[in-house]
Amino acid sequence: MKMRLTDKDGEVRELTDADVKRMRPMSEVLPGDLQRTIGQRGKQRSPTKVKTSIRLSPEVIEHFKAEGEGWQRRIDQALKRYIREHGHG
Template sequence: MTRRLTDRTGEVRELTDEDIERMRPMDEVLPANLKRAIGQRGAQRTPTKVKTSIRLSRDVIDHFKQGGDGWQRRIDQALKQYIREHGSD
């Protein structure tokens, strides 16, 4: 006999080895509209950024990459700060 995974309030109980053995791969149980390839993004609701290509000095790139992942976001933030401080004229 299988036990329910949730109680009446929706609280999920701890999974047992039996629960895990009964699990099926996601691609067998997900509806087609939720299936995506690894790394594939879903449709954006409203694009907030514009894809562009820009040539920057090696020292600028090295500086921002030193902080690890998110270096492009940090460049974007630095440029936004520049606009706030110097205006958009």
């Protein structure tokens, strides 16, 4: 018996072994032009950040990592706040 993948609220249920066995390769299901776009980033909506390497003290890294995911973004926000409060040079 084939069960719906979503419940009445639209939430996806946990997949069973039978669900996985029924899955087909992407190449059989999606048109070629859509397959080529899978995994590609779209146009950036805001300016991209510059990748850099910076040495920070262990205390700084531990502090921001202790708050969980997004620690690099929070360091970026803290530095932006410092610039706003202290000006440019």
